[in-house]
Amino acid sequence: MTNNPIRKERFVKWVLVVFALSSLLFLFLIFMFIFFEGLPLFHKVGLKNIILGFKWAPTKGFFGIFPMIVSSFLVTFGALVIGAPMGLSCAIYLSEYSGKKMKMFLKPALELLAGIPSVVYGFLGVVYIVPIVRDHIGGSGFSLLATSIILGIMILPTIISISFDSIMSVPKTYREGSLAMGATKWQTIYKVILPAARSGILASFILGMGRAIGETMAVIMIAGNALKIPSSILDPLRTLTGNIALELAYATGDHRLGLFSTGVVLLVIIMILNYIANFGIKRRT
Amino acid sequence: MRINPRFTNKLVHIGLNLQAFFTVGILVIIVAIICFKGFPYVNFEFIFAYPQDMGRIGGIFPSIAGTIFLVLLSILLATPLGVGTAIFLTEYTKESVFTKIIRFGVESLAGIPSILYGLFGFIFFVIKLKMGWSLLAGVLTITIMILPTIIRTSEEAIKAVPRNLRIVSYSLSATKWETVTKVVLPSAIPGILTGIMLSVGRAVGETAAVIFTMGSSLRLPTSLFDSGRTMAVHFYILAREGISMEKAYGTALVLVVSILLINILAYYLMNKAISRYS
Numbered sequence: 001m002t003n004n005p006i007r008k009e010r011f012v013k014w015v016l017v018v019f020a021l022s023s024l025l026f027l028f029l030i031f032m033f034i035f036f037e038g039l040p041l042f043h044k045v046g047l048k049n050i051i052l053g054f055k056w057a058p059t060k061g062f063f064g065i066f067p068m069i070v071s072s073f074l075v076t077f078g079a080l081v082i083g084a085p086m087g088l089s090c091a092i093y094l095s096e097y098s099g100k101k102m103k104m105f106l107k108p109a110l111e112l113l114a115g116i117p118s119v120v121y122g123f124l125g126v127v128y129i130v131p132i133v134r135d136h137i138g139g140s141g142f143s144l145l146a147t148s149i150i151l152g153i154m155i156l157p158t159i160i161s162i163s164f165d166s167i168m169s170v171p172k173t174y175r176e177g178s179l180a181m182g183a184t185k186w187q188t189i190y191k192v193i194l195p196a197a198r199s200g201i202l203a204s205f206i207l208g209m210g211r212a213i214g215e216t217m218a219v220i221m222i223a224g225n226a227l228k229i230p231s232s233i234l235d236p237l238r239t240l241t242g243n244i245a246l247e248l249a250y251a252t253g254d255h256r257l258g259l260f261s262t263g264v265v266l267l268v269i270i271m272i273l274n275y276i277a278n279f280g281i282k283r284r285t
Numbered sequence: 286m287r288i289n290p291r292f293t294n295k296l297v298h299i300g301l302n303l304q305a306f307f308t309v310g311i312l313v314i315i316v317a318i319i320c321f322k323g324f325p326y327v328n329f330e331f332i333f334a335y336p337q338d339m340g341r342i343g344g345i346f347p348s349i350a351g352t353i354f355l356v357l358l359s360i361l362l363a364t365p366l367g368v369g370t371a372i373f374l375t376e377y378t379k380e381s382v383f384t385k386i387i388r389f390g391v392e393s394l395a396g397i398p399s400i401l402y403g404l405f406g407f408i409f410f411v412i413k414l415k416m417g418w419s420l421l422a423g424v425l426t427i428t429i430m431i432l433p434t435i436i437r438t439s440e441e442a443i444k445a446v447p448r449n450l451r452i453v454s455y456s457l458s459a460t461k462w463e464t465v466t467k468v469v470l471p472s473a474i475p476g477i478l479t480g481i482m483l484s485v486g487r488a489v490g491e492t493a494a495v496i497f498t499m500g501s502s503l504r505l506p507t508s509l510f511d512s513g514r515t516m517a518v519h520f521y522i523l524a525r526e527g528i529s530m531e532k533a534y535g536t537a538l539v540l541v542v543s544i545l546l547i548n549i550l551a552y553y554l555m556n557k558a559i560s561r562y563s
Contacts, residue, residue, distance in 0.1 A: 019365070034401065109309055113311070113315075116315060153311055185294055215398070266400075267397070
């Protein structure tokens with residue numbers, strides 16, 4: 001077989017097609033098994049009682065995850081409030097202000113932030129951020145505020161690298177045109193470059209949201225995991241991801257199915273966010 | 286009152302400078318805390334001894350070995366799959382609906398958070414395929430999780446190889462496969478290695494997807510069907526259950542330093558890859 005180059009080419013091509021299809025197969029399996037386990041409960045208990053239900057007591061037949069959906073969005077929003085302005089200003093600094101040497105040092109240094117594991121962020125949050133919140137602001141410290149701070153730091157690398165790319169892809173002529181009209185550097189950035197890079201910057205925020213809403217280990221260590229909608233930023237809360245991670249190890253029967261239903265809701269939210277973000281990135285290029 | 290635009294310009298410049306250094310400062314502080322707090326507890330014994338009493342005494346050797354087994358086996362599976370997919374996408378097809386669908390699949394896999402990989406690995410490998418909490422279930426789950434990174438970086442690396450090299454190879458009557466293996470891949474290797482190193486870094490630090498598939502047994506896994514724990518899982522359990530702060534800081538130091546070294550190596554390779562063709 002190997003003696004015939006045409007046959008060998010055909011063989012290689014088929015093997016590569018199978019490899020390429022494997023990603024699709026994995027995606028299909030992930031969706032199938034999470035939905036397969038998660039959907040029956042929606043049928044049994046009712047979509048409304050799960051998504052809009054307030055009470056989570058899976059051993060007694062209550063599977064309401066509404067407070068967790070709200071909490072997931074709250075921490076995500078909190079992370080964005082902290083991470084988006086910091087990330088965007090870093091991206092502007094890197095692309096417009098820093099010298100070449102500075103860029104060579106800063107960009108990898110910031111991307112290393114992404115490599116630090118989420119358990120380490122969670123641990124540092126428990127040891128440093130939680131006591132600061134407890135002693136200086138109030139509450140138990142395990143709170144929406146502490147979680148938002150840590151998640152805000154964790155999504156920085158995503159926001160910085162994607163906004164940076166989209167700012168860099170604004171044509172040089174835009175800058176030169178604006179500066180030639182007598183605009184200052186900041187006027188050029190604010191009125192010309194940022195509007196031109198808008199869709200990529202928005203995409204970076206949405207991808208950051210996707211990262212924050214999917215984050216698990218750091219969140220369960222800092223959030224306090226209480227089963228209600230927080231009424232202030234100092235209240236503890238439990239997210240969708242936290243619910244799965246806290247109970248999966250010992251859950252059986254309907255309880256386990258309830259965790260898969262939580263997974264279904266999370267998966268749908270993530271897919272919608274990713275779809276919107278990809279749309280933004282594609283429009284840019 | 287109208288603020289002088291030159292004044293605003295200066296102010297923004299200073300503000301952005303401070304902001305950038307504040308952000309880098311966070312990274313420096315995180316690494317510094319881990320290093321200073323962990324340093325006193327890390328020694329030869331800590332790395333090579335077995336833990337006793339749930340990890341209160343002794344070292345973390347089984348979790349280091351568990352991490353290495355998990356990561357090496359996952360890379361061994363994911364690299365051929367990922368690089369093969371990248372070769373297919375760049376060399377063997379034109380842009381079409383088919384490649385768009387595959388790219389969509391890869392993008393979607395990349396966006397799925399690790400807890401959902403854990404959930405999937407748990408129900409599919411651990412329960413349905415009856416592997417139990419085992420090294421094998423962990424390896425298969427992590428393989429799927431790191432695949433998108435390897436595919437994307439390999440694709441970029443292969444695309445960056447100049448067209449001329451391929452044309453010369455074809456003109457010497459090489460077949461497509463010969464061109465790929467003898468011309469394109471050798472040139473793309475630094476870029477491909479970058480993707481592999483980044484994946485290693487991600488797998489080493491992963492917790493949510495590992496804890497529900499590989500389990501958290503403190504024993505050294507000696508077969509594919511043994512449960513075991515990685516450094517990240519060991520650290521999580523030490524810290525969350527308040528077993529030992531000293532050992533937790535020590536484990537964090539070994540974990541963070543190994544990830545930073547891996548990532549720095551990845552950036553070094555990336556720079557090498559970029560400087561090659563520009």
